[in-house]
Amino acid sequence: MSARLFWVGWLFHLKGLTNSMFFVLLALIQPVIFASIAFFMVESGSREGTLLYVALGAGLMGIWSATLFGSGGAIQWQRWQGTLELMVGAPPPFVAVLLPLTIATATMGVYSVVATLVWGRVFFGAPLEFAHPFQLAVALPTTILSLGMLGLLLASTFVLYRNANAFSNLLEYPVWLATGLLVPLTLLPGWVEPIAWVLSPTWGMRAIREAAFGGNAWPEIGMCVGLGVLYLGLGAIALRNFEHLARSRATLSLT
Amino acid sequence: MSPALRVFVVGGGISYRALFNWISPGMYVTTMLGSPLFQILFFTYLGRFAGSQDDAFFIVGNAIQIAAMSGIYGMTMGIANERQYGTLQPLLATPANRLAIFSGRALPFVVNGLVVSAFGFAVSWIVLDFRPAEGSVPALVVAVIVTTCSCVALGMLIGSIGLRARDVFFGANLVYFLMLLVCGVNVANDDLPGWLAAIGRCLPLTHGIDAARQIAGGASLGDVRGLLVTEALVGLAYATSAYVLFRVFEAEGRRRASLETY
Numbered sequence: 001m002s003a004r005l006f007w008v009g010w011l012f013h014l015k016g017l018t019n020s021m022f023f024v025l026l027a028l029i030q031p032v033i034f035a036s037i038a039f040f041m042v043e044s045g046s047r048e049g050t051l052l053y054v055a056l057g058a059g060l061m062g063i064w065s066a067t068l069f070g071s072g073g074a075i076q077w078q079r080w081q082g083t084l085e086l087m088v089g090a091p092p093p094f095v096a097v098l099l100p101l102t103i104a105t106a107t108m109g110v111y112s113v114v115a116t117l118v119w120g121r122v123f124f125g126a127p128l129e130f131a132h133p134f135q136l137a138v139a140l141p142t143t144i145l146s147l148g149m150l151g152l153l154l155a156s157t158f159v160l161y162r163n164a165n166a167f168s169n170l171l172e173y174p175v176w177l178a179t180g181l182l183v184p185l186t187l188l189p190g191w192v193e194p195i196a197w198v199l200s201p202t203w204g205m206r207a208i209r210e211a212a213f214g215g216n217a218w219p220e221i222g223m224c225v226g227l228g229v230l231y232l233g234l235g236a237i238a239l240r241n242f243e244h245l246a247r248s249r250a251t252l253s254l255t
Numbered sequence: 256m257s258p259a260l261r262v263f264v265v266g267g268g269i270s271y272r273a274l275f276n277w278i279s280p281g282m283y284v285t286t287m288l289g290s291p292l293f294q295i296l297f298f299t300y301l302g303r304f305a306g307s308q309d310d311a312f313f314i315v316g317n318a319i320q321i322a323a324m325s326g327i328y329g330m331t332m333g334i335a336n337e338r339q340y341g342t343l344q345p346l347l348a349t350p351a352n353r354l355a356i357f358s359g360r361a362l363p364f365v366v367n368g369l370v371v372s373a374f375g376f377a378v379s380w381i382v383l384d385f386r387p388a389e390g391s392v393p394a395l396v397v398a399v400i401v402t403t404c405s406c407v408a409l410g411m412l413i414g415s416i417g418l419r420a421r422d423v424f425f426g427a428n429l430v431y432f433l434m435l436l437v438c439g440v441n442v443a444n445d446d447l448p449g450w451l452a453a454i455g456r457c458l459p460l461t462h463g464i465d466a467a468r469q470i471a472g473g474a475s476l477g478d479v480r481g482l483l484v485t486e487a488l489v490g491l492a493y494a495t496s497a498y499v500l501f502r503v504f505e506a507e508g509r510r511r512a513s514l515e516t517y
Contacts, residue, residue, distance in 0.1 A: 021425045025432075033432045038301065040442040045307035170285040173293035183300045 005092055009100030010107070017070060017108050026069060031062030031112040032119050038182055039124045051126035055116045056212060057182040060205050062112020063147055064175055070105025071151025072168040074098065075159040075242075085252055094243050095152070095236045102155055103148030113140065131214030135221075139211045142221050143204030146228035150200050153231045156238035181205055200227040259352040266351070267359030274336050275329075287371050291321035292378050298441050299383055308443065314385045315468045316440040318375035319399055320460060322368030323406040323434060329364040330410025331427045334501070335417025343418070343514050347505055357501055358494075361407045368403035388473035395470050401483050402463025405490030409459050411497035418504040418514075439464050459493065462486040 017023045035058030042050045075098075078084040087097045120126030130136050158167060177183060178192050179201040185193055196202040200223075207220035246252040256264075295317040302313040334357075337343040346356070376395075379385040387395060413430065417423030435441060437455035444452045444461065455461045463486040466479035476483075508514035 021422055022428075025425060025428050029429065030432055033436050037436050037441050038305070040436075040446055041301060041305035041307045044443065044446040045305035047305055166282040166285045170289040170293070173290065173297045177293065177297050177300060183297075183304045187300055187304055 002092075002096060005096055006100050006103075009097065010104050013101045013104035014107055017066075017104055023066060023070065023105075023108055027062050027066045027108040027111045028115050030065060031058050031116050034058050034061055035116040035119055036123075039120065039126075043124070051120055051124055052128070052212060053209065054182065055120035055126050056113070056208055057205065059109070059113030059116040060143070060181045060201060060208070061176050062116070063106055063109025063144065063204075064179075064181070064201055065172055066108040066112070067102070067106045067147045067151040068154065068168050068171055068175070069165070070108065071102040071148075072154045072158045072171075073165050074101050074105070074151070074155040076165070079253060082253070088243060088246070088252060095239050098155060098239065099148070099152055099232075102151035103145060105151055106144045106148035109144060109147070110140075130212045132211045132217065135211035135217040136208065139204070139207035139217050139221055139224075142224045142228075143200070143207065146200040146204060146224040146231070149228040149231040149235065152235035153238070156235045156242060159242055175199060175201065178202075179205060198227070200224050200231070203227065259355040262351045262355035263359035264362070266356060267362045270333065270337075270360055271363040273342075274333060274340070287324065287367070288374055291317075291324065291371055291375055294321060295375055295379055296382070299379075302441070307446075310383055311385060311387075311471060312443075312468065313441060314376075314379040314383060315471050316464050318372055318379060319402050319464050319467055320434065320438070320440045321375050322372040322399065322403040323409075323431060323460060325364045325367035325371055326403055326406030326459075327410040327413065327427055327431050328424075329367060330361060330407050331414040331417055331423060333360045333364065334411065334414025335423045338418055338515055341515060347508075347514065353502065353505070354498065357411070357498055361404075361411065364407050364410065365400070365403050368406065369399060372399050372403065387471040391470050391473065394474075394476040394479075395467055397476060398463055398467040398470055398479070398483060401486050401490070402460060402467070405459035405463060405486050405493070408490040408492075408494035408497065412493050412500065415497045415500040415504065418501065418508070434458060434460055437461075457489070459486065459489055462489065 035055060038054040038058060039051065042054055075084065078087055088094050090097055117126070117128060121128050177188065178185075178195050179199050180188075180196060181201065185196055185202075203220045203223040207217040207224060209215075210217035210220060295314060298317050299310050299313040302308055302310065337346055349356075376385070409430070410427075413423060413427050416426065420426065437447065437451050438458055438460035439455060440460065444455055444465075447455065462482045466482035466486065469479050469482075470476070505514075
């Protein structure tokens with residue numbers, strides 16, 4: 001039952017998101033533009049051997065954007081569409097209904113990774129040679145799942161803010177920066193590093209790069225799993241509180 | 256005050272307050288100040304990593320480009336949202352001067368763009384140790400004003416298209432992101448392929464940013480006069496096209512009774 005709920009919900013939301021021009025822009029076009037900027041920058045800076053590094057980073061940026069905007073505004077959007085009451089009123093726990101949506105938003109990021117890799121290969125000659133393809137095949141879905149669970153946490157906390165979308169706007173660039181997707185953390189002030197540790201994109205990016213460039217990705221994959229479980233737990237608690245408050249105050253459909 | 260001037264000033268102010276009544280202080284700070292600030296930081300650090308240009312290149316480029324957020328998104332909404340909110344028909348039923356209605360809307364977004372850009376420069380001065388050449392600030396202000404007006408003109412054009420198109424915000428987003436690539440914001444035009452650089456030269460920002468960089472580096476206003484005049488002419492071309500499109504869509508909408516249909 002739960003597996004079926006997850007599968008059907010994930011597929012349904014993924015199809016819906018794929019039909020949205022906004023998410024196509026976010027997951028496909030924007031990462032390609034940012035990847036192109038970074039490609040031109042590293043080329044003119046003569047920093048050699050960084051094209052694959054940039055392509056992977058720009059792809060992960062797309063996963064974060066899709067998760068941030070998709071999951072951050074998930075509850076608000078369901079509310080605007082009038083489907084929030086149906087989701088909360090459904091027999092399964094609300095977290096089990098919402099999780100497929102947040103995972104689907106992160107899954108949109110697959111488009112980003114594929115797009116930036118292909119774009120980098122075709123137009124900039126980025127080498128698509130991965131040292132450990134098996135580790136990469138594990139690292140990418142793990143990263144997506146852990147970002148989806150981070151999305152659940154975002155969805156359950158952003159609901160407290162009336163203008164969740166504005167908050168999403170604010171968080172896009174800082175997380176790109178703080179998680180070292182394109183800029184190595186060593187270039188940033190030291191106080192950024194502890195922030196990076198609690199954000200799963202940091203570990204996902206490290207895992208993918210370790211797998212691509214010939215390291216050991218398993219510890220980073222483990223960190224992704226651990227953080228994903230933590231986000232899921234915190235998100236479930238926050239959602240339960242939100243649902244309880246909304247039911248007791250009859251404010252579920254109020255914006 | 257003549258009726259047209261009143262429509263330009265008062266009408267522009269009222270339309271801004273009416274169409275953007277949903278902007279709370281918190282939303283303004285996060286979207287119009289917070290996000291641009293992190294954009295400047297992101298590209299400056301990326302520039303340090305890539306080693307392509309110095310900090311000032313990215314700071315000036317992005318501090319001016321962020322004015323386009325108000326110019327493009329704001330101006331697009333300032334025109335296209337009349338249709339979305341159902342107020343386009345009453346607006347066009349008035350006998351008011353169309354040029355005054357249309358251009359009056361631009362004023363708040365120019366001011367907004369200047370505020371955002373000034374904030375970007377100020378924070379860069381504090382956080383990134385950005386120091387423009389001594390005495391260059393007044394000339395820099397002129398460059399920012401010209402460039403912001405030019406961006407608003409592009410926003411007008413997209414907004415006019417929004418009187419007809421179903422999803423104008425896709426176009427606005429696309430243009431905004433493409434400007435980061437082709438307008439010399441983060442990649443010097445010389446480093447772009449010829450055709451991309453040519454597209455950039457036809458868009459607002461490119462010449463304005465170039466002028467601002469030279470000013471920050473010590474050039475006088477006279478030295479960059481050509482660039483600023485070109486930037487202003489690019490803006491004028493977009494504003495003219497936008498107004499023509501606005502009138503064409505108004506006439507077509509009246510003829511087909513389709514002003515507010517999607």
